[in-house]
Amino acid sequence: MRSQLEEQVLEKIRPGPAERKHIAEVAGQLLEIARSIGGAEAMIVGSVARDTWIHGDRDLDLFLLFDPALTRQDLEEKGLPLAKEIAGKMGAPYFQKYAEHPYINATVDGLDVDIVPCFRVESAAHIRSAVDRTPFHTRYIQDRIGPFVDDVLLLKQFTKTGGVYGSDQMTEGFSGYLCELLVLSCQGFSGLLESAAGWRPGTLIDPEDHRTKDFSEPLVMVDPVDPGRNVSASVSLDRMFEFVELARGYLEAPSPLFFFPPDDDLLTKEGLVQVIREKGTVLLGLIFPTPPYIADIVVPQLRRSQDAVRALLERNGFVVHAAGCEMQDLSCILLFELASGSAPLARRHTGPPVWNQQNADKFSLKYRDGPASQLLSGPFIEEGRYMVEVRRRFTEAEDLLRSPEVLEVSLGKHVRVSLEKGWKVHRDGDCWSTGSAPFITRFFQRESPLTRIRRLGKKRQ
Amino acid sequence: MRSQLEEQVLEKIRPGPAERKHIAEVAGQLLEIARSIGGAEAMIVGSVARDTWIHGDRDLDLFLLFDPALTRQDLEEKGLPLAKEIAGKMGAPYFQKYAEHPYINATVDGLDVDIVPCFRVESAAHIRSAVDRTPFHTRYIQDRIGPFVDDVLLLKQFTKTGGVYGSDQMTEGFSGYLCELLVLSCQGFSGLLESAAGWRPGTLIDPEDHRTKDFSEPLVMVDPVDPGRNVSASVSLDRMFEFVELARGYLEAPSPLFFFPPDDDLLTKEGLVQVIREKGTVLLGLIFPTPPYIADIVVPQLRRSQDAVRALLERNGFVVHAAGCEMQDLSCILLFELASGSAPLARRHTGPPVWNQQNADKFSLKYRDGPASQLLSGPFIEEGRYMVEVRRRFTEAEDLLRSPEVLEVSLGKHVRVSLEKGWKVHRDGDCWSTGSAPFITRFFQRESPLTRIRRLGKKRQ
Numbered sequence: 001m002r003s004q005l006e007e008q009v010l011e012k013i014r015p016g017p018a019e020r021k022h023i024a025e026v027a028g029q030l031l032e033i034a035r036s037i038g039g040a041e042a043m044i045v046g047s048v049a050r051d052t053w054i055h056g057d058r059d060l061d062l063f064l065l066f067d068p069a070l071t072r073q074d075l076e077e078k079g080l081p082l083a084k085e086i087a088g089k090m091g092a093p094y095f096q097k098y099a100e101h102p103y104i105n106a107t108v109d110g111l112d113v114d115i116v117p118c119f120r121v122e123s124a125a126h127i128r129s130a131v132d133r134t135p136f137h138t139r140y141i142q143d144r145i146g147p148f149v150d151d152v153l154l155l156k157q158f159t160k161t162g163g164v165y166g167s168d169q170m171t172e173g174f175s176g177y178l179c180e181l182l183v184l185s186c187q188g189f190s191g192l193l194e195s196a197a198g199w200r201p202g203t204l205i206d207p208e209d210h211r212t213k214d215f216s217e218p219l220v221m222v223d224p225v226d227p228g229r230n231v232s233a234s235v236s237l238d239r240m241f242e243f244v245e246l247a248r249g250y251l252e253a254p255s256p257l258f259f260f261p262p263d264d265d266l267l268t269k270e271g272l273v274q275v276i277r278e279k280g281t282v283l284l285g286l287i288f289p290t291p292p293y294i295a296d297i298v299v300p301q302l303r304r305s306q307d308a309v310r311a312l313l314e315r316n317g318f319v320v321h322a323a324g325c326e327m328q329d330l331s332c333i334l335l336f337e338l339a340s341g342s343a344p345l346a347r348r349h350t351g352p353p354v355w356n357q358q359n360a361d362k363f364s365l366k367y368r369d370g371p372a373s374q375l376l377s378g379p380f381i382e383e384g385r386y387m388v389e390v391r392r393r394f395t396e397a398e399d400l401l402r403s404p405e406v407l408e409v410s411l412g413k414h415v416r417v418s419l420e421k422g423w424k425v426h427r428d429g430d431c432w433s434t435g436s437a438p439f440i441t442r443f444f445q446r447e448s449p450l451t452r453i454r455r456l457g458k459k460r461q
Numbered sequence: 462m463r464s465q466l467e468e469q470v471l472e473k474i475r476p477g478p479a480e481r482k483h484i485a486e487v488a489g490q491l492l493e494i495a496r497s498i499g500g501a502e503a504m505i506v507g508s509v510a511r512d513t514w515i516h517g518d519r520d521l522d523l524f525l526l527f528d529p530a531l532t533r534q535d536l537e538e539k540g541l542p543l544a545k546e547i548a549g550k551m552g553a554p555y556f557q558k559y560a561e562h563p564y565i566n567a568t569v570d571g572l573d574v575d576i577v578p579c580f581r582v583e584s585a586a587h588i589r590s591a592v593d594r595t596p597f598h599t600r601y602i603q604d605r606i607g608p609f610v611d612d613v614l615l616l617k618q619f620t621k622t623g624g625v626y627g628s629d630q631m632t633e634g635f636s637g638y639l640c641e642l643l644v645l646s647c648q649g650f651s652g653l654l655e656s657a658a659g660w661r662p663g664t665l666i667d668p669e670d671h672r673t674k675d676f677s678e679p680l681v682m683v684d685p686v687d688p689g690r691n692v693s694a695s696v697s698l699d700r701m702f703e704f705v706e707l708a709r710g711y712l713e714a715p716s717p718l719f720f721f722p723p724d725d726d727l728l729t730k731e732g733l734v735q736v737i738r739e740k741g742t743v744l745l746g747l748i749f750p751t752p753p754y755i756a757d758i759v760v761p762q763l764r765r766s767q768d769a770v771r772a773l774l775e776r777n778g779f780v781v782h783a784a785g786c787e788m789q790d791l792s793c794i795l796l797f798e799l800a801s802g803s804a805p806l807a808r809r810h811t812g813p814p815v816w817n818q819q820n821a822d823k824f825s826l827k828y829r830d831g832p833a834s835q836l837l838s839g840p841f842i843e844e845g846r847y848m849v850e851v852r853r854r855f856t857e858a859e860d861l862l863r864s865p866e867v868l869e870v871s872l873g874k875h876v877r878v879s880l881e882k883g884w885k886v887h888r889d890g891d892c893w894s895t896g897s898a899p900f901i902t903r904f905f906q907r908e909s910p911l912t913r914i915r916r917l918g919k920k921r922q
Contacts, residue, residue, distance in 0.1 A: 200816040201845060218845075237845045241815040245825075245842065248818070279837065280805035280856060317800070319780070321807065339778070339805050344741030346782065354702040355661040357709070364706075368915070376740065377907040381706065384662060384679075384698045389907060395741060446838040446850060454829070 001190065002150070009259045010150050013157050015055045023048055023060065026108055030062045030115075033089045039082055040064040041120055045138040047176055050145055052152040060113045062086070063135055065120035068128065076102060079117025086115055098294075100129050124225035136225040141180050151189040155179045157259045158189075162246045162449040164239045169299040170327070172236035174243065181207060181221050181231060193247040201237060242449050249450040257453045262460055264452075267441040273429040275444055281321050282341035285431035286334040286401055288423035290327055291414035298327050301412020306334050308409035309401070317343035318397045322446070326439040332415070333436055335443055341397050341427075346376050351386030360386055401425045462651065463611070470720045471611050474618050476516045484509055484521065487569055491523045491576075494550045500543055501525040502581055506599040508637055511606055513613040521574045523547070524596055526581035529589065537563060540578025547576055559755075561590050585686035597686040602641050609641075612650040616640045618720045619650075623707045623910040625700045630760040631788070633697035635704065642668060642682050642692060654708040662698060703910050710911040718914045723921055725913075728902040734890040736905055742782050743802035746892035747795040747862055749884035751788055752875035759788050762873020767795050769870035770862070778804035779858045783907070787900040793876070794897055796904055802858050802888075807837050812847030821847055862886045 002010075015023070027044045034042030046061035047053035064082055066075055080096070083104035087094040092113070094106035103116040119128045124136040145152065159165035159174050167175035174182075185205050186192035199219070204211075206222040215222075215230045218237045223229040250258050267275065276283055286309065291298050306325040313320050319339035326333050352359035363386050367375050378388035394400035402425050411419065432440055447455065463471075476484070488505045495503030507522035508514035525543055527536055541557070544565035548555040553574070555567035564577040580589045585597040606613065620626035620635050628636035635643075646666050647653035660680070665672075667683040676683075676691045679698045684690040711719050728736065737744055747770065752759050767786040774781050780800035787794050813820035824847050828836050839849035855861035863886050872880065893901055908916065 198818070238842050241842050241845050244815055248822075279807040279850075280803075281807055321805065321809065340801055340803075342741075342801075344782065344800050346740040346742055348782065354705055357659065361709075377905070378909075379912055380907050380909045381699050381702050384702050389740075444838070446841050448839075448841045451840055 001188075003254065005254050005256060006154055006189070009157065009256065010153060013054050013153050013259070014150075015053060019055065022109070023111065026111055026113070027060060029090065030060075030086060030108075030113070033086050034062065034064065034082075037082060037085060039078060040066045040117070043135055043138070045134045049138050050141045050180065051149050052141070052145060052156070052176065052180060054153055054156055058110060058112050060108075060111050061134075062113060062115045063131070064115065064117045065135060066117060068119045068121050070119070072101075072128070075117055075119065080104065083115035083117060087113075099131070101131065124223070125228065127226075133226065137177050140225050141177070144184055145180060148183045148188060151183045152180050154189040154259075155183055155192065158246070158250070159243065161259050161261055162242065162453075164243045164246070164449065167234035169296045171239070172234060173239045174235060175231070178221055178231050178235070181205075181224070185221075193251055196244050196247040197251060199240065199244050245448055245450045246453075249453065255453070255457060257457050261453060262456050264441075264456060266437045267432070267444060268437075269429050269432040272432045272440060272444070276428050282338045282397070283428050283431050284336045284338065284341070284397060284401055285426040286336075286406070286423055287331050287426060288415075288418050289421070290330055290332050291418045293414055295327055298332070298414060301415045302327055302332055302334070305409075305411040305415045308411060309334055309406060310336065312405060312409050313338070313397060313400065316394055316397075316400050317347060317392060318400070322443070324439070324443045326436070328435055332418075333431070333439070335431065335440070336397075338397055343392055343395055343397075345392055345395055346389050347392040349388050349390050351379065351388065353385050354381055355384065398425055398427060462649075464715065466715050466717060467615055467650070470618065470717065471614060473721075474515045474614050475611070476514060480516065483570070484572065487572055487574075488521060490551065491521075491547060491569075491574070494547050495523065495525065495543075498543060498546060500539060501527045501578070504596055504599070506595045510599050511602045511641065512610050513602070513606060513617070513637065513641060515614055515617055519571065519573050521569075521572050522595070523574060523576045524592070525576065525578045526596060527578060529580045529582050531580070533562075533589070536578055536580065541565065544576035544578060548574075560592070562592065585684070586689065588687075594687060598638050601686055602638070605645055606641060609644045609649060612644045613641050615650040615720075616644055616653065619707070619711070620704065622720050622722055623703065623914075625704045625707070625910065628695035630757045632700070633695060634700045635696060636692070639682055639692050639696070642666075642685070646682075654712055657705050657708040658712060660701065660705050706909055706911045707914075710914065716914070716918060718918050722914060723917050725902075725917060727898045728893070728905060729898075730890050730893040733893045733901060733905070737889050743799045743858070744889050744892050745797045745799065745802070745858060745862055746887040747797075747867070747884055748792050748887060749876075749879050750882070751791055751793050752879045754875055756788055759793070759875060762876045763788055763793055763795070766872040766876045769872060770795055770867060771797065773866060773870050774799070774858060774861065777855055777858075777861050778808060778853060779861070783904070785900070785904045787897070789896055793879075794892070794900070796892065796901070797858075799858055804853055804856055804858075806853055806856055807850050808853040810849050810851050812840065812849065814846050815842055816845070859886055859888060
């Protein structure tokens with residue numbers, strides 16, 4: 001049933017024998033050391049344990065399952081030293097990292113190894129920390145995935161190429177576990193694509209038919225090991241339908257480009273200046289140092305800040321054509337493409353209905369006795385309400401974005417702290433830098449993953 | 462109870478003895494001639510008959526009441542010759558004019574005399590033509606207005622000065638009959654102002670308490686002679702609340718300016734250019750020959766055309782700051798003040814939701830295979846819908862207003878016929894002409910009548 005194209009793809013993405021042997025050896029050593037030290041049950045989890053990793057992946061997850069009778073503090077006090085000891089005995093350099101709990105990240109023989117203490121709970125419905133679920137996921141998939149391993153590899157490669165793989169806050173896409181469950185529930189890669197082509201918001205898949213609540217996300221995959229959890233809670237409406245469109249596009253005209261897209265050109269600074277000139281828009285970038293937190297904390301705040309500054313611009317009479325944001329290592333950028341960088345001095349301001357006498361009198365008095373320099377005309381009456389024309393505070397969007405008004409809007413906490421130390425506003429070509437070029441290129445390409453694949457396909461012809 | 466100010470006003474607006482004598486003589490002659498010829502009952506109606514006319518008014522209405530057994534054609538065939546004969550015997554030049562029926566307008570001794578044939582129906586609820594109601598109105602007011610004649614004079618002068626007097630389509634204000642009924646129902650001018658200060662939309666006055674239906678207009682004065690008619694149907698929400706504001710303003714600080722405003726300066730062409738430059742807006746005027754119909758027919762079409770062209774501008778990405786229209790003798794003008802005369806080449810165009818596969822495929826195909834010259838970027842997906850960026854057809858509002866697109870919007874019939882012969886688009890200072898200066902001055906003053914009175918009061922100090 002597999003097409004020749006898909007077989008060719010699989011040959012490229014299946015891990016080779018040497019790769020398998022190498023990972024299996026490292027995994028074996030880690031387990032052996034952990035067991036020899038004792039104190040916790042050791043278990044390899046993740047895609048290596050499930051045999052669903054792709055050639056070139058370098059991630060290995062060792063979980064240390066502790067007695068659930070321990071306190072969370074006990075877990076840290078016993079778990080971290082054990083993890084460090086294991087890394088030490090492997091002779092591997094390591095760091096401490098933080099998710100809900102601290103864990104150890106070590107580099108072993110070129111592999112990126114996470115050593116994660118967790119609780120050995122009875123069932124996934126009784127977890128005490130998000131990571132406690134992972135062993136249950138691994139067992140569930142291990143028991144069933146055998147006949148569908150190749151399908152999972154194809155789906156992972158397909159979603160990665162399409163830019164919809166990853167449940168992090170920036171991507172808002174499909175996790176590896178979700179890919180596995182989708183393949184299982186549709187009996188393979190082709191079955192899933194055919195099913196996805198007809199998805200609607202609110203699509204529900206419940207493999208164990210045990211859902212205990214309603215979910216509001218556009219795509220719902222009830223976790224087979226936890227009836228109260230939606231595995232695809234991270235998938236945004238747009239990522240979901242980008243995947244739907246990719247599925248339709250692939251079914252209509254399969255091509256290797258859905259798995260291995262050719263490189264694309266980045267916009268140069270001169271190219272950016274030319275694009276903006278042609279479109280007749282104005283580009284403003286608000287740039288500030290990246291807050292010292294992980295992406296999953298910073299990115300949602302960045303999105304909220306983007307929406308808040310967009311609303312600030314619009315309240316001040318600037319039409320926002322498009323907006324975007326990116327967190328880079330050193331700096332974050334909020335990008336606004338405006339229909340125009342200027343607004344007229346005159347601004348209409350709507351007051352209360354004239355029949356609401358108390359408010360109407362207050363409004364009228366304010367503008368009669370207020371500083372004449374602010375009032376341009378009025379009060380007059382339109383549709384029964386008082387109206388005035390007043391002077392706009394900012395007739396240039398750049399001035400507004402440079403003003404302290406920016407700090408008055410609803411930014412996330414860490415973004416606000418960073419902005420309070422200062423920010424820069426760049427215009428048009430000056431928004432471009434080597435670091436921001438990929439982001440700015442995507443911002444101006446403004447195309448769905450399928451549109452992109454089709455464009456690159458044409459370009460290659 | 463009358464203030465000294467109001468007494469002083471009345472001395473200026475009450476008709477003098479010579480004026481009264483002159484009008485009474487002309488009225489008497491008209492009645493005498495009509496009665497000597499016979500064929501219909503002759504009656505003086507309107508403000509002269511009710512004694513509620515203002516010094517300087519030159520209008521006299523002679524109604525000829527015919528047997529209601531006649532057909533409408535009979536009425537014309539008998540009524541018009543009789544009206545002409547009366548005018549002839551007065552030695553007065555006359556024209557035929559048209560409302561719902563033809564009538565005669567004659568100039569007698571400097572007075573503007575309408576001679577109007579109508580049916581002598583049993584009651585105002587049985588009228589066959591709108592003019593049949595007038596004799597009933599006159600009798601109703603004559604029987605009651607005696608003690609309140611001065612109050613009516615004050616109210617008429619007050620509403621005229623405030624720009625809210627007149628039930629024509631351009632003014633959308635208060636008729637003379639409405640002024641009389643308002644004074645009656647509130648027992649005088651002061652009582653009315655105090656009442657009006659608290660008016661809300663939907664204010665209902667029903668002097669005979671005989672209303673037979675619900676009315677949707679903001680102010681309802683049920684006609685005492687016809688329970689199914691709203692005498693203030695012509696009063697717009699804005700005229701109503703301009704009057705409310707005037708009432709509040711006068712009660713707070715009475716001044717002769719509410720009755721006799723000083724002259725105001727008109728905007729010159731240079732002044733207009735300077736105002737626009739300061740405001741940072743762009744003014745476009747669409748000018749075409751006035752259709753050969755009366756104002757009450759043309760003005761509503763002009764308003765509809767203004768709204769339709771405004772919507773056309775906004776659909777095309779131009780932010781309309783203010784709009785207005787005026788019918789002059791020779792040409793009509795639609796005036797648009799824009800936040801900017803230009804819009805960027807790039808325009809966002811929203812398509813169907815991606816889950817609506819049939820429409821989504823059609824949309825996607827249209828832009829994939831369509832002329833590449835139109836597409837700037839996309840399709841991409843936003844909030845689950847397809848989106849594209851395409852080239853805007855008109856990046857200059859002037860070009861749009863000069864294009865045949867203007868003829869595609871919902872204009873009134875006569876406006877369309879006139880536009881089909883051609884129109885001009887003027888910009889900024891070129892919108893000014895001697896004829897349009899008063900309109901353009903009001904357009905830019907943008908003030909309620911009370912604001913205007915207060916401004917002129919300050920200016921005079």
